[in-house]
Amino acid sequence: AQSVAQPEDQVNVAEGNPLTVKCTYSVSGNPYLFWYVQYPNRGLQFLLKYITGDNLVKGSYGFEAEFNKSQTSFHLKKPSALVSDSALYFCAVRDLFSGGYNKLIFGAGTRLAVHP
């Protein structure tokens, strides 16, 4: 079965420090991977996606993610965290068995807390 795992329920980081939110995937083929962010009582906002090509993907709000095929990971990173980055982050993979339709399978989410 295809899946994504976010091994950390919460990540704490001080403002100005680099942050990493981890995601690992399990798919039987080439993965298409996404990161979304969710603020309280809001919908999900798209940050970035990996389809093919460069393993380092740049996205919105200064976030980037590194695709690592050997480690089956797609970790989200930012060089300098802001308090306003505090939110819930979801990793997702496109379901390759959805008949060509863009069904996404989401991880359980990681809460990022950036402290002043």
Added chain:
Amino acid sequence: EAEVAQSPRYKITEKSQAVAFWCDPISGHATLYWYRQILGQGPELLVQFQDESVVDDSQLPKDRFSAERLKGVDSTLKIQPAELGDSAMYLCASSPTTTGVVETQYFGPGTRLLVL
């Protein structure tokens, strides 16, 4: 910037009552998705439309849930009768196309349902 619209934002109902949620996707987006997000979990796809047709409703509890997109634009998700376990955030998303293309899904603000 175009956004996915949802209403209502919040809904409180008693069990056994009927509830309905409305979604208006980004103009021109052919694909519409309804997700359910239980507190502390990632979103789970309930139903996916391509224009007015359902292409995936494998996770939709069809004994009580129904969804329609009659003219291939806006959509309604209904629950009848509501149960306590239906308390969740219901998210609508849309994307421009679907088959064979890895598209980004854009989410609305969600409807938070509380069943008493």
